[in-house]
Amino acid sequence: MKSITKKYTNGEVTIIWKPDVCSHSAICFRGLPEVFDPRERPWIRPENSTTDDIINQVKKCPSGALSYYMNEGE
Numbered sequence: 001m002k003s004i005t006k007k008y009t010n011g012e013v014t015i016i017w018k019p020d021v022c023s024h025s026a027i028c029f030r031g032l033p034e035v036f037d038p039r040e041r042p043w044i045r046p047e048n049s050t051t052d053d054i055i056n057q058v059k060k061c062p063s064g065a066l067s068y069y070m071n072e073g074e
């Protein structure tokens with residue numbers, strides 16, 4: 001089965017979200033609601049926070065649905 005991967009970036013860091021893996025635990029949108037808001041589209045808006053805060057929150061995702069990488073250069 002091919003898993004879906006969505007990407008969202010603030011230009012510095014890119015958040016990867018795998019909807020198939022997400023357990024909808026709400027940890028991300030309780031912890032950093034300015035970025036993670038399931039009522040909005042897109043529901044992840046990394047331009048609303050700092051790279052450090054985003055990385056810290058991504059690491060708290062209990063299911064492994066969220067991950068990140070640093071963008072190259074620029």
Ligand code: SF4
Nearest residue numbers: 022023025026028061
């Ligand atoms: S913290 Fe992870 S598992 Fe929980 S809602 Fe966010 S993406 Fe999904």
